[in-house]
Amino acid sequence: MKKIILTGDRPTGRLHIGHYVGSLRRRVELQNTGEYDEIYIMIADAQALTDNVDNPEKIRTNIVEVALDYLSCGLDPAKSNILIQSQIPELTELTFYYMNLVTVARLQRNPTVKTEIQMRKFENSIPVGFFTYPISQAADITAFQATTVPVGEDQEPMIEQTREIVHKFNATYGEALTMPSILLPENAASMRLPGTDGHAKMSKSLGNCIYLSDDEESVRKKVMSMYTDPGHIKVTDPGKIEGNTVFTYLDAFCRDEDFAEFLPDYHNLDELKDHYRRGGLGDVKVKKFLNKVLQDRLGPIRARRAEFEKDIPYVYEVLRKGSEAAEEKAAQTLSAVKAAMRINYFDSEELIRTWQNRYSTEE
Secondary structure: OOOEEEEEEOOOOOOEHHHHHHHHHHHHHHHHHOOOOEEEEEEOHHHHHHHOOOOHHHHHHHHHHHHHHHHHHOOOOOOOEEEEHHHOOHHHHHHHHHHHHOOHHHHHHOHHHHHHHHHOOOOOOOOHHHHOHHHHHHHHHHHOOOOEEEOOHHHHHHHHHHHHHHHHHHHHHOOOOOOOEEEOOOOHHHOOOOOOOOOOOOOOOOOOOOEOOOOHHHHHHHHHOOOOOOOOOOOOOOOOOOOOHHHHHHHHHOOHHHHHHHOOOOOOHHHHHHHHHHOOOOHHHHHHHHHHHHHHHHHHHHHHHHHHOOOHHHHHHHHHHHHHHHHHHHHHHHHHHHHHOOOOOOOOHHHHHHHHHHHHHHO
16 A cells, blocks of 8 residues: 655645644655655645635735745655645545535534634634534545645544544445544654743734744744743742743754754753753743754745745746646545445446346337
8 A cells, every 4th residue: 555645734824833843844754754655735725715715815825825834844846746725626526425424413522623613713603614624624635545644633633533534434335545544743842832922822813923934033032032931030940841831842943962052051951951940040041042943943944935935936836736646646536436436427337338238128
């Protein structure tokens, strides 16, 4: 069996470092291992429209922003197909068929859907398209026969629902769909990076993001205003690591070699944490170190993005070719699905002969 990856993002804005540590960084690593036969990276514009229906221009604009972030982080069009969801019509048809395999009650129990509904304050005015988002995502994953789906932990309920749909389809119609597996970040701190203000989730709407495309000064200001331990008032005060956003970011980004270059007083992050816990280490010093670490990681990404920004036609060509390759794959899956469901009426010569023979015999 081929090893195939499907993952992606909704184009509701520029991507931030939460996306980077949660999935983007891993995607690039997986792409470069050479272990996967096919990789599909989706810009999920159709899903983004389910709660942005009155602002399609926002989605249209952000497709380019997301594509630039992908390329600048190291996704290679020669190794990965970067595609636009709405340009793959087969996904819509698969979603329609899968709707018969899922109950309303099951969708209502999906933790991710419940959280998103509360966050957007939909209450009883939930758009049907948004409500059925897990079914659409199942279509995305199965259309490319994905074996591996690299995502953050908040997407686990969605992948579980996809697995349920695959199981029910295959049990009902025959083995036509591939059962996907979730691939979570290896670094626990990368599971869900908090916002700079200490909120549990980095969110564009809360304004607590550090974007991959932020300039050096913007990153510095955001780091220096970052939430730490409110009880750590004086430098001499013992500090808490747990819930301290600065140290969570260091867990996600810091490497031992960073200390030799940026903070030679310490050999590793454990030493820095121990000093902070016992007191005598100020927040400013730790934040300055984090800023240097982030600038080191984001600097090359900014530089590559600046080069890609000079050739937007190339970016669109990448999206066009990726979408064409994706549609070819999705069409193969849709054909297999329709054959399994016995609705491939014009593809079955056997069906035509059966009816022809029946009426020929009656005559």
